[in-house]
Amino acid sequence: MRHVTVTGLDKAFGAHPVLAGLDLEVPAGSLTAILGPSGSGKTTLLRLLAGFEHADAGTIGIGGILVDGPGAYLPPERRRIGYVPQEGSLFPHLTVAGNVGFGLPARQRRGGQVEALLETVGLAGFGRRYPHQLSGGQQQRVALARALAIEPAVVLLDEPFASLDAHLRASVRADVQEIFRRAGTTAVLVTHDQDEALSVADRVAALRDGGIAQCAPPEDLYSRPADPGLASFIGDANLVDGVVSGSTVKTLFGCLPLDPAATIPASAGQVTVLIRPEQIDIVPNENGLTAQVTSFRYYGHDAVLYVQPEDEAGGAGSQPVVVRVAGGTHRAAGPHLPAGTTVTLLARGPVFAWPAD
Amino acid sequence: MTLLAGTQGASGTRAGRRASRPVALYTAASAVAALMAVPLVFLLIEAAGAGAGELRSLIFRPLTWSLLWNTVRLSAVVTVACAVIGTAAAWCVERTDLPGHRVWAVLVVIPLAIPDFVVSFGWNSLWTWAHGFTGAVIVMTLAVYPLVYLPVAASLRGADPSQEEVARSLGVGRVRTFTRITLGQAKGAIGGGCLLVALVLLAEFGAFEILGYQTFTTEIFTEFHGYSFAASCALSLVLVLLSLLVLAGEATLRGSGRGGRVARTGPMTQRITPPQRLGRLRWPVLALFAALVVLALGIPVASALYWMAAGLPPALSGGANVSLLNAAAHTAGYGGAAGVLATVLAFPVALLAVRQSGRARHFLEGSTYLVLGMPGVVVAFALSYFTERYLAGFGYGTAALLVGCYAIMFFPLALVGVKASLARAPVSLDEVARSLGQRRLAVLFRVTARLAGPGLVAAFCLVFLSVVTELTATLLLIPTGTQTLATQFWSYETNLSYSQAAPFALVMMVVAAVPSYLLGRFFQRPAVTRG
Numbered sequence: 063m064r065h066v067t068v069t070g071l072d073k074a075f076g077a078h079p080v081l082a083g084l085d086l087e088v089p090a091g092s093l094t095a096i097l098g099p100s101g102s103g104k105t106t107l108l109r110l111l112a113g114f115e116h117a118d119a120g121t122i123g124i125g126g127i128l129v130d131g132p133g134a135y136l137p138p139e140r141r142r143i144g145y146v147p148q149e150g151s152l153f154p155h156l157t158v159a160g161n162v163g164f165g166l167p168a169r170q171r172r173g174g175q176v177e178a179l180l181e182t183v184g185l186a187g188f189g190r191r192y193p194h195q196l197s198g199g200q201q202q203r204v205a206l207a208r209a210l211a212i213e214p215a216v217v218l219l220d221e222p223f224a225s226l227d228a229h230l231r232a233s234v235r236a237d238v239q240e241i242f243r244r245a246g247t248t249a250v251l252v253t254h255d256q257d258e259a260l261s262v263a264d265r266v267a268a269l270r271d272g273g274i275a276q277c278a279p280p281e282d283l284y285s286r287p288a289d290p291g292l293a294s295f296i297g298d299a300n301l302v303d304g305v306v307s308g309s310t311v312k313t314l315f316g317c318l319p320l321d322p323a324a325t326i327p328a329s330a331g332q333v334t335v336l337i338r339p340e341q342i343d344i345v346p347n348e349n350g351l352t353a354q355v356t357s358f359r360y361y362g363h364d365a366v367l368y369v370q371p372e373d374e375a376g377g378a379g380s381q382p383v384v385v386r387v388a389g390g391t392h393r394a395a396g397p398h399l400p401a402g403t404t405v406t407l408l409a410r411g412p413v414f415a416w417p418a419d
Numbered sequence: 420m421t422l423l424a425g426t427q428g429a430s431g432t433r434a435g436r437r438a439s440r441p442v443a444l445y446t447a448a449s450a451v452a453a454l455m456a457v458p459l460v461f462l463l464i465e466a467a468g469a470g471a472g473e474l475r476s477l478i479f480r481p482l483t484w485s486l487l488w489n490t491v492r493l494s495a496v497v498t499v500a501c502a503v504i505g506t507a508a509a510w511c512v513e514r515t516d517l518p519g520h521r522v523w524a525v526l527v528v529i530p531l532a533i534p535d536f537v538v539s540f541g542w543n544s545l546w547t548w549a550h551g552f553t554g555a556v557i558v559m560t561l562a563v564y565p566l567v568y569l570p571v572a573a574s575l576r577g578a579d580p581s582q583e584e585v586a587r588s589l590g591v592g593r594v595r596t597f598t599r600i601t602l603g604q605a606k607g608a609i610g611g612g613c614l615l616v617a618l619v620l621l622a623e624f625g626a627f628e629i630l631g632y633q634t635f636t637t638e639i640f641t642e643f644h645g646y647s648f649a650a651s652c653a654l655s656l657v658l659v660l661l662s663l664l665v666l667a668g669e670a671t672l673r674g675s676g677r678g679g680r681v682a683r684t685g686p687m688t689q690r691i692t693p694p695q696r697l698g699r700l701r702w703p704v705l706a707l708f709a710a711l712v713v714l715a716l717g718i719p720v721a722s723a724l725y726w727m728a729a730g731l732p733p734a735l736s737g738g739a740n741v742s743l744l745n746a747a748a749h750t751a752g753y754g755g756a757a758g759v760l761a762t763v764l765a766f767p768v769a770l771l772a773v774r775q776s777g778r779a780r781h782f783l784e785g786s787t788y789l790v791l792g793m794p795g796v797v798v799a800f801a802l803s804y805f806t807e808r809y810l811a812g813f814g815y816g817t818a819a820l821l822v823g824c825y826a827i828m829f830f831p832l833a834l835v836g837v838k839a840s841l842a843r844a845p846v847s848l849d850e851v852a853r854s855l856g857q858r859r860l861a862v863l864f865r866v867t868a869r870l871a872g873p874g875l876v877a878a879f880c881l882v883f884l885s886v887v888t889e890l891t892a893t894l895l896l897i898p899t900g901t902q903t904l905a906t907q908f909w910s911y912e913t914n915l916s917y918s919q920a921a922p923f924a925l926v927m928m929v930v931a932a933v934p935s936y937l938l939g940r941f942f943q944r945p946a947v948t949r950g
Contacts, residue, residue, distance in 0.1 A: 145854035165855030
């Protein structure tokens, strides 16, 4: 239950810089997700925290102790980090109990501690099995129990759910979240899956260009991203032009209430407005923005439409807009929405905005 | 080590803080590499001592040219024959609906466990026409083709069969798919197998002695026994040069022909693909397999049994039994000691090769492969020369020197086995173990060595098997008054006491068959078991 502080972290492999001046603060007891596309340096950051790699510059502190920095380096075995690698990486030659007790002193391995941990992860009675006799989700939970056994200062998880089937992923994810919440564990999880990051973590740190672009609670990151680029990086985003007047902003969807958190200087006239696809509805009446469907994708639980708004003269207006509606609700406009269908759109506020460049 | 790494960062080097180098590992590997260089260094010292003028007169004489011609033409013919037989057999067993392919897979490999000199004894003692160049080609091809078969079969088993399916779907026929895709996949393995065959041929002594075929190795042996050290040294230099040329040639071919590895997507479990149908060729192919097994396995075994039966009463007398047990015990003892020593020596080099990167690692690993170019007769010669000149004969004729010689000769085999076994212990498991608070050394014992265990046994078996069937170095370095199966067989054989030699040949085959079987099982399993 320790906090992690990273300042000015640099890491390059040969001439290829991976992390450049990365700063990150992980509060004690939080579950922080590092979100970034593959190749963005997520795993490198995790390996630096674990001590498998040495930083080129900068400092890493765990629980107030400098573990990597000028003149200081603590090897992995002395950092008290619980590391859960991508594939679980259970020791194939040891039983489940042997795996969980691996990091414990020899006399504690046979005690009730191992069984208690297995119970925590919902695998009571599995101690005598071997890793290859377990399903992927069970292996992942054993890996977690093994990491928790050493009472780590912080648990590091490297894409821990990526190798699981979709239906298993949700339940293991929820289990892990619950285990961490109950134990008050500080955890850092890296993932390229934004749904995973947003749904599991207390805080999400978006990794971009070798640094943390923004670290915030999931809701803030999604609805109030630091800049337009980040808005598109996390989920689909409609970035439209607008003009602020008081607490509202005028866009092609009409006047929408402005998110009070948006800090727009009074001098700024033009702004860039973020409207998420699910903030737009298809409405049956004529009082909205008319647009032509260019493509329609149905996913069951929801559906996504790409539409081209029309201007007053009936010609093609501004840039295309993405709309996400709950599954079935699009039927208001017709059961199928082939390209060329005309729909009426209505946006809901509040919306976030940044001063236009 | 970790402290060192820390201070390095504090001193603010331009490269910044580096990952800590395991100093102990580099030190151990360097020591092993130095040991492996010993025979070559001593050979060069001896050559320098003989003087350039004498060496020149010893090398540039008609004998050298006739030896060179004999050695090169035999190596060329047998290597090509082994490549064809080994590759064809491997393809039939691995990729076609050959009836009984599991049984054939075992039968065609067993000849590897039969010493080459026993095969030549089998042929030569039954038919006098089996001698000279013809005899050498027949005997050596039948004795060593498994050296091509084994790697090719393994590579065909590991190769992605969907590449062949893609080729067929692109409109390429069966035959051209075989030549363009299948042979391409196995190219590296065929080359590696041919390299081994060529090196064995350069180093072979016993078989050629029986067949009356003169090569560099037989001549070095004769000169050495006649105490003409300068002459054996001069010939050794040429032989080592020849071996190094073969090694370099193979490395160049491999280097230029290597296609980039493409990541295999999808599940790691091997898909079962339907085998190629032999159709009308089924019976002819079966007949060929039967012929191969009869010639390579049947004749040596039958010949040994025939001679044993021919001299039944004296061969099984009490005294002979005692000497048989004694010789078997010595063989097993030397083989076991050399197996352990070579495996232990190979461990640091293999760990370095698998886990580290950089120029130092390449240099250290590469330097140990030079031993491959040192035929057994040369290693034994260099070591005995060393004890003679620098230790005043101390150590000469001891079991320790013989075991050391074996360990150096068969180090590359142990290295192959240990490297394969370490591939089963992925570095990610080490990292997890360290994050759980275990120190490097504890991780080595609790994780790495445990996972590598079966492979270490395989490395041991490879060396043990080679020691059992080794004759040349054994004859030169064996302690006085001691006999192994090979040397006792040899002394009976050279006295033409075939019925007394035969039981030793049979026991050698049996002793060598056990590790061969274990090896076959080890290398047939997939490299990584999913954890």
